[in-house]
Amino acid sequence: MFQFTITAKNDRARTGIFTTPHGDLITPVFAPVGTQATVKTLTPEHLKDINATLVLSNTYHLYLRPGDELVRDLGGLHKFMQWQRPMLTDSGGFQVFSLSQTRKINDDGVTFKSHIDGSMHRFTPEKSIAIQENLGADIVMAFDECSDPNDKAYSAIAMDRTHRWAERSLKAHTRPDQALFGIIQGGVQADLRTASAKFIASLDTPGIAIGGLSVGETKQEMHDMLDIVTPLLPENKPRYLMGVGTPEDLINGVLRGIDIFDCVLPTRLARHHSAFAPEGRLNLMNASFARDESPIDETCDCYACKTFTRAYIRHLIVAKELLAGTLLSIHNLRALIRLVEQIRVYIAEGTFESHVPELLKQWHGNAERGKQRVERE
Amino acid sequence: MFQFTITAKNDRARTGIFTTPHGDLITPVFAPVGTQATVKTLTPEHLKDINATLVLSNTYHLYLRPGDELVRDLGGLHKFMQWQRPMLTDSGGFQVFSLSQTRKINDDGVTFKSHIDGSMHRFTPEKSIAIQENLGADIVMAFDECSDPNDKAYSAIAMDRTHRWAERSLKAHTRPDQALFGIIQGGVQADLRTASAKFIASLDTPGIAIGGLSVGETKQEMHDMLDIVTPLLPENKPRYLMGVGTPEDLINGVLRGIDIFDCVLPTRLARHHSAFAPEGRLNLMNASFARDESPIDETCDCYACKTFTRAYIRHLIVAKELLAGTLLSIHNLRALIRLVEQIRVYIAEGTFESHVPELLKQWHGNAERGKQRVERE
Numbered sequence: 071m072f073q074f075t076i077t078a079k080n081d082r083a084r085t086g087i088f089t090t091p092h093g094d095l096i097t098p099v100f101a102p103v104g105t106q107a108t109v110k111t112l113t114p115e116h117l118k119d120i121n122a123t124l125v126l127s128n129t130y131h132l133y134l135r136p137g138d139e140l141v142r143d144l145g146g147l148h149k150f151m152q153w154q155r156p157m158l159t160d161s162g163g164f165q166v167f168s169l170s171q172t173r174k175i176n177d178d179g180v181t182f183k184s185h186i187d188g189s190m191h192r193f194t195p196e197k198s199i200a201i202q203e204n205l206g207a208d209i210v211m212a213f214d215e216c217s218d219p220n221d222k223a224y225s226a227i228a229m230d231r232t233h234r235w236a237e238r239s240l241k242a243h244t245r246p247d248q249a250l251f252g253i254i255q256g257g258v259q260a261d262l263r264t265a266s267a268k269f270i271a272s273l274d275t276p277g278i279a280i281g282g283l284s285v286g287e288t289k290q291e292m293h294d295m296l297d298i299v300t301p302l303l304p305e306n307k308p309r310y311l312m313g314v315g316t317p318e319d320l321i322n323g324v325l326r327g328i329d330i331f332d333c334v335l336p337t338r339l340a341r342h343h344s345a346f347a348p349e350g351r352l353n354l355m356n357a358s359f360a361r362d363e364s365p366i367d368e369t370c371d372c373y374a375c376k377t378f379t380r381a382y383i384r385h386l387i388v389a390k391e392l393l394a395g396t397l398l399s400i401h402n403l404r405a406l407i408r409l410v411e412q413i414r415v416y417i418a419e420g421t422f423e424s425h426v427p428e429l430l431k432q433w434h435g436n437a438e439r440g441k442q443r444v445e446r447e
Numbered sequence: 448m449f450q451f452t453i454t455a456k457n458d459r460a461r462t463g464i465f466t467t468p469h470g471d472l473i474t475p476v477f478a479p480v481g482t483q484a485t486v487k488t489l490t491p492e493h494l495k496d497i498n499a500t501l502v503l504s505n506t507y508h509l510y511l512r513p514g515d516e517l518v519r520d521l522g523g524l525h526k527f528m529q530w531q532r533p534m535l536t537d538s539g540g541f542q543v544f545s546l547s548q549t550r551k552i553n554d555d556g557v558t559f560k561s562h563i564d565g566s567m568h569r570f571t572p573e574k575s576i577a578i579q580e581n582l583g584a585d586i587v588m589a590f591d592e593c594s595d596p597n598d599k600a601y602s603a604i605a606m607d608r609t610h611r612w613a614e615r616s617l618k619a620h621t622r623p624d625q626a627l628f629g630i631i632q633g634g635v636q637a638d639l640r641t642a643s644a645k646f647i648a649s650l651d652t653p654g655i656a657i658g659g660l661s662v663g664e665t666k667q668e669m670h671d672m673l674d675i676v677t678p679l680l681p682e683n684k685p686r687y688l689m690g691v692g693t694p695e696d697l698i699n700g701v702l703r704g705i706d707i708f709d710c711v712l713p714t715r716l717a718r719h720h721s722a723f724a725p726e727g728r729l730n731l732m733n734a735s736f737a738r739d740e741s742p743i744d745e746t747c748d749c750y751a752c753k754t755f756t757r758a759y760i761r762h763l764i765v766a767k768e769l770l771a772g773t774l775l776s777i778h779n780l781r782a783l784i785r786l787v788e789q790i791r792v793y794i795a796e797g798t799f800e801s802h803v804p805e806l807l808k809q810w811h812g813n814a815e816r817g818k819q820r821v822e823r824e
Contacts, residue, residue: 106766107759113750113770136737136762144740144758152754360513363521373490377529381521382484385513389483392769393490 072249072276074308078418082300082327085417088277088308090156090208091247092148093123097308097329098413100320100406101126101158103337106135107151109403110337111396114152120372120404121411124209126158126332127151129201130165134184134191138204146206158332160312161198161211161239161253164281168216175215177231195238203245209310211279212239214253219287225257232281233269240273249276251310257282258291260298267302278303279310280328284319293322300327317346317409317433324413325426331410336402340395343387346405350435352380354398359384372404373397409433449626449653451685455795459677459704462794465654465685467533467585468624469525470500474685475701475790477783478503478535478709483512484528486780487714488773491529497749497781498788501586503535503709504528506578507542511561511568515581523583535709537689538575538588538616538630541658545593552592554608572615580622586687588656589616591630596664602634609658610646617650626653628687634659635668637675644679655680656687657705661696670699677704694723694786694810701790702803708787713779717772720764723782727812729757731775736761749781750774786810 076086088095101124102109102117109117109125117125127147132138141150147157163180166173170182179194195213202210213235217228236252243250252270256262270278280299283292296311303309310330311323320331339345343355345366352359352366362380370376374383374397386394413429416422453463465472478501479486479494486494486502494502504524509515518527524534540557543550547559556571572590579587590612594605613629620627629647633639647655657676660669673688680686687707688700697708716722720732722743729736729743739757747753751760751774763771790806793799 106762106768108763108766108768108770111769111773113773114754115750131766135766136758140738140758143738144756150756150759150762152759361517361520373492377491379521379527381513381517382527382529385483385527386485389485389508389512391483391485392488392772393485395769396488396490396773 071246074276074306076305078420080417080420080422083324083413083417083422084327084329085414086308086329088329090249092154092156092208095123095156095330096414098320098324098410099124099330100410101330101332102403103128103332103334104151104153105334106131107141107147109399110341111392111399112403116373116396116400117153117403120400121407122155122403124156124158124330124332125153126160127205127207128165129159129162129198129205130169132159132205133162133201134186138201142204142206148206156209157207158209158310158330159202159205159207159211161213162193162201163198163214164216164313166193177234179213195235196242199239199242199250203243203248206245207248209249209251209277210243212236212250212252214255214281216282216285217255217257219257219282219285219291222257222259222262225255225259225262229255229257229262229266233266236270236273240275251275251277251279253279253281253312254299255282256295258287258295260294263295263298264302267299271303275307277308277310277330279312281312283311284314289318289322292319293326296323296326296328303327317406317436318430320406320409321413321426321429321433324410324417324422333406336406337399340398340402343394343398344402345398346402346436348432354380354384354394355387356384366401367405370401370404370408372401374401448623451653451683453682455797457794457797457799460701460790460794460799461704461706462791463685463706465706467626469531469533469585472500472533472707473791474706475697475787476501476707477697477787478707479780480505480709480711480714481528481530482711483508484518484524486776487718488769488776489780493750493773493777494530494780497777498784499532499780501533501535501707501709502530503537504582504584505542506536506539506575506582507546509536509582510539510578511563515578519581519583525583533586534584535586535687535707536579536582536584536588538590539570539578540575540591541593541690543570554611556590572612573619576616576619576627580620580625583622584625586626586628586654587620589613589627589629591632591658593659593662594632594634596634596659596662596668599634599636599639602632602636602639606632606634606639606643610643613647613650617652628652628654628656630656630658630689631676632659633672635664635672637671640672640675641679644676648680652684654685654687654707656689658689660688661691666695666699669696670703673700673703673705680704694783694813695807697783697786698790698803698806698810701787701794701799710783713783714776717775717779720771720775721779722775723779723813725809731757731761731771732764733761743778744782747778747781747785749778751778
């Protein structure tokens with residue numbers, strides 16, 4: 071069911087095809103985030119228009135609302151949100167640790183308080199898998215614990231727990247039409263990341279995720295960890311760098327052998343009036359755009375850029391019209407999807423590495439992802 | 448330029464074609480309202496998908512933000528908001544009277560305070576026309592004064608002023624590619640409405656608007672005024688009933704010879720989670736829809752109904768996801784556009800009058816438009 075075929079390589083960078091029950095994913099791939107079974111402000115038609123192929127949704131959010139059993143009874147997540155291409159759900163671990171104010175963790179699982187109504191809930195590896203089986207995404211995640219990357223002692227404990235939980239997740243998982251990925255943890259500690267990569271690679275899974283990055287460490291630390299981890303992973307499994315990232319992160323990730331990315335950045339920036347652009351990230355609320363008749367990005371093929379001026383989008387923002395967020399979401403997501411499409415072509419041509427300096431320069435002004443990333447959505 | 452050809456009649460009900468520089472309008476027509484140069488939450492593609500043909504935008508709002516001169520300099524309203532089909536702007540009079548807290552009116556015009564920043568502005572008939580010429584809609588309105596319908600003395604004064612302002616608007620208007628409509632006022636007073644209909648009908652305009660209805664009077668009073676007014680109007684000019692209305696109002700309006708309607712009701716209801724439906728207006732936030740796998744309306748051909756369940760839309764509402772408003776706006780607007788499309792077929796067949804009881808029954812549960820209508824958007 072879940073074949074991964076590498077079609078071209080440039081040193082560690084790869085392009086390939088991952089087969090899923092909802093169609094082939096061409097990698098590297100960037101997945102828009104649809105936290106609550108909707109990519110904020112967009113219809114599935116918009117997502118098809120920008121050539122989104124994989125959409126992520128959040129186990130924690132859907133478990134709390136509308137409930138995974140309801141989603142199952144209504145035919146699963148694909149049918150519920152009317153997205154017929156591949157989907158991925160996370161394990162809920164990250165959200166339990168980042169969104170829930172009260173939580174008690176032990177080796178068995180985590181008890182936490184809902185951020186919506188304060189009610190108490192408990193996730194274990196078995197529970198996370200049961201929820202994800204109810205949701206029915208094509209790619210699902212083992213339950214994991216994301217540590218503060220700079221706390222070495224805690225990172226070691228969380229990593230060990232993540233390994234035990236990966237084994238239990240694998241044992242609990244029953245649906246052959248779902249690819250369960252194990253998750254590598256280990257903070258920014260070289261020895262922990264090495265151990266975790268080896269352990270997760272030893273499990274019988276069709277793919278491998280790398281968690282606990284882009285959570286407050288430096289760019290250099292993230293790159294160092296990827297440089298340690300990916301050489302230890304089997305070639306024939308797709309590698310998913312969770313919750314990453316900026317255009318720069320995508321380029322640097324592919325360079326280090328990553329195949330799958332997801333991030334809320336494009337839609338979150340849209341809600342804050344920001345757009346990816348060749349001259350650097352633009353805040354379209356700025357008065358300088360009031361009479362700007364050019365599109366957000368002359369080179370972009372998205373509906374927003376093909377149709378509207380910056381002046382119009384700026385007017386929508388100033389007038390607090392929601393269409394602004396829709397148009398900026400379309401553009402920002404398309405920008406990252408175009409970037410991975412371009413990278414795939416370069417890898418197929420064998421020219422990716424030689425294009426990296428130019429790509430990094432082109433996206434330089436869009437690099438920062440903000441000082442803090444508290445949640446995946 | 449502005450030919451109106453009646454293609455079929457059923458007593459007073461008519462179907463026809465009004466030619467404009469941006470294409471033919473088949474009447475009766477319902478116009479979605481795009482107050483600030485956007486029909487809230489929808490793209491122009493969505494509007495084309497629901498077969499919207501005419502879109503209204505508000506002179507008062509666009510004058511204040513982004514400014515009519517900016518819109519003119521960027522190529523006019525059609526280009527600014529990328530709507531290539533016919534457009535209509537109102538005169539700004541209604542908004543000045545309903546939205547502005549401070550206003551001073553005399554026979555020359557109105558001084559008012561912006562509801563956005565409290566700045567002072569002045570509208571005269573000449574100013575309203577100048578703004579509307581800058582905006583560049585196909586159909587524009589004479590400057591008018593909308594009175595409290597139950598205040599007979601004030602209604603008489605406002606009517607007289609509206610007549611003088613109509614003459615001045617006509618004199619000020621220079622663009623041959625815009626159809627300037629005069630507006631009939633007169634509250635709910637039979638004698639005033641008679642006088643106003645005769646006066647406005649005597650002017651050389653390609654169309655006639657009826658203002659000051661659906662502003663707090665009863666349904667019966669509105670019907671009575673239409674029964675007085677439309678028989679006094681020339682057959683060969685389209686008649687526009689401003690700011691109306693509910694499905695029931697559309698049926699009753701067409702029955703009394705109205706050709707053009709606009710109302711914020713469909714998009715406003717969408718923001719309040721309400722949907723037009725055969726069993727009556729639904730509040731989709733209701734828990735009873737949590738597992739409802741049917742579409743909003745089985746008989747509807749809109750994207751929302753063809754694609755999503757009530758359960759999914761209810762989830763979006765509860766989760767405060769903006770896509771809910773987009774989907775409900777698509778459906779509610781399509782519902783009224785389908786209604787006028789159906790009415791046109793009945794008139795062409797010569798069966799409209801015999802279908803009226805059934806149509807009124809079908810739409811009965813969707814009839815109320817709320818106790819108060821303070822603004823057109």
